[in-house]
Every structure is written in C-alpha cells, then in structure tokens.
Amino acid sequence: MASWGRKIASSGGILAVCVVAGLYITKPERLAPDALEGMIPSTENGARVFSAMGCASCHSAPLGVEYENDALGGGKRFPSPFGTFVAPNISSHPTAGIGTWTDLEIADAVLKGTSPTGEHYYPAFPYATFNKAKLQDIVDLIAHLRSLPAIDTPREAHDLGFPFNMRVSLGGWKLLFVNTDWVVTGDLTPQQEHGRYLVEAMGHCGECHTPRNVLGGSEKTLWLAGAPNPVGKGRIPNITPGEFNWSEADVVEYLTSGFTPEYDSAGGEMADVVENIAKLPSADREAIAAYLQIVPAHSSK
Known part of the structure; x- marks a missing residue:
C-alpha cells in the first residue's frame, strides 16, 4: 500500500509540474514596457x-x-x-x-x-x-x-x-x-504587399471568409475560400480566384459604392465593411483588389 501511495504521489507531482509548465508557456504575452517610447502619434x-x-x-x-x-x-x-x-x-x-x-x-x-x-x-x-x-x-x-x-x-x-x-x-x-506569418508569400509587388497588409493585418477579412476547424482556428490552407455564417444563415462567400471572378476594377467599385458588377448591393455586416473601406484612399482599395487577384484559388467546400 505504501508503494502505491508513493506512486500516486509521484504521479500527482508530475501532473502538477506539467500543469504549472503549461500555464507558464501559455501565459498572456505583453509588449516590452518601453515598446512605445519615442513614438509620436498621428x-x-x-x-x-x-x-x-x-x-x-x-x-x-x-x-x-x-x-x-x-x-x-x-x-x-x-x-x-x-x-x-x-x-x-x-x-x-x-x-x-x-x-x-x-x-x-x-x-x-x-x-x-x-x-x-x-x-x-x-x-x-x-x-x-x-x-x-x-x-x-x-x-x-x-x-x-x-x-x-x-x-x-x-x-x-x-x-x-x-x-x-x-x-x-x-x-x-x-x-x-496565433502567429505573425503572412498567408500569401512570394515575390509581391509593392501594391500587392500593401494590399496584403490591409487584408491580412488590418481588415481581418480572413476572420469571416476563411473556414475554421473544430477548435475555432482558421484553416489557412483554405485562405478566403468561404465559410459557414456563424449565425447559421447562409454562407460567407469564397473570394479567391477559384470562384471569385471579379476584375480589379469591380472590386474597387464594390469597396467604394457597395455595388456588385450585377448591380446588387452589399448587405448585412458587409455593408458596414464597405462603409469603412470607402473612407480609405482609393490607392488602398486598389491595393486590396490587386492582392485578391494573387490569393491561391480554391473551390468552395
């Protein structure tokens, strides 16, 4: 019995160490205390x-x-x-x-x-x-x-x-x-790089347009390939070249006015997205359009 007790105690100690180590490894991260020093806001x-x-x-x-x-x-x-x-x-x-x-x-x-x-x-x-x-x-x-x-x-x-x-x-x-890797890599033009920054870092388009796994992580191998609507109605569209055949001019117009090439208009949450992006300089919308042309093509699931 004493032997079993020692084994249980030992196992409990190992488990405790693993839990503490896991909590340490996954603890919330912060920026360095001096990270913003000397930065002048605009x-x-x-x-x-x-x-x-x-x-x-x-x-x-x-x-x-x-x-x-x-x-x-x-x-x-x-x-x-x-x-x-x-x-x-x-x-x-x-x-x-x-x-x-x-x-x-x-x-x-x-x-x-x-x-x-x-x-x-x-x-x-x-x-x-x-x-x-x-x-x-x-x-x-x-x-x-x-x-x-x-x-x-x-x-x-x-x-x-x-x-x-x-x-x-x-x-x-x-x-x-969570990581800071770009999804679309390779030899991008400056305009495409700017579009990537606006889509992958700022506009968080992938949060809605990319499917997720059972744990809620984005399936980056299906980047922007469309996803179920979280509210359970309809589907967030595929905006890769695999199914999305709008020209760059079509994309720019949609992000400016909300009108599609078929003269439909943005609705739901996308109407808010268009309202925000329409406030940006036209060069930003053109960069987004250029980026969407080089995203890997996927067919919807």
Missing part, C-alpha cells in the same frame, strides 16, 4: 487605421440604440458555435470604456490579446490578425480612439458555457493558432 493616420480595422463595425451601437457610428459604446451581440460574444465599450469613458487604460495596455490588447489585468481575450476580438499590424499604426489608432466621444454604456458579459468560459485555456489556443 491622429490623421489613426483615423485611417480606425477605418481599415473596422473598429466601428463591431463596437458601435446595436440596432435600436441611437448614437453616432464612431461612438464606441459596444453592445452588439455575435453568436458563434461557442456561445454569444458581446462587443465591449471601447470609448474613452473612464469606467464603462477604456479611458483610463494606458497606451501600452491598449496596444497589448490589440496586438497580444491580453487585458490590463493579465487575462487572455477571446479571439472574437481579432488580435490573431491585428498582431501583424505595424506598431506605429497602433499608436496612431490609440490617439484617434482617445479623440472619440465617451459613452457610458456598461459592458455586458459574454454568454459562454463551460469550458469556453475558461479564459486560461486560450493560452493553448494562441499557441496553436
């Missing part, structure tokens, strides 16, 4: 980054709540197979929003998916895409966010069941699925 570029990243699409008011599009009081609900996520208030309000956060804390949230209290954020906040953004662009974005109205809408908790309500597990998810 609110003009910050407004452009704000549009490119589509912040208002998720964090502005849900239907039935009246305030301006750039007032980021949150409250929109996003159903998913894991539960319902609720967009938080990211306005400059000191208690309901992020008005008391430091610039470094906001940058940690956007680039590392880490909260000021050291918790992992859920990837419904697309830091897995934003982590490829240039640090200067994030500094500029923060300056723009601070210029927007303070909204006192209280934050709502996500509606998630077990085990998805355990944030500690997200460290392992990040380890598996």
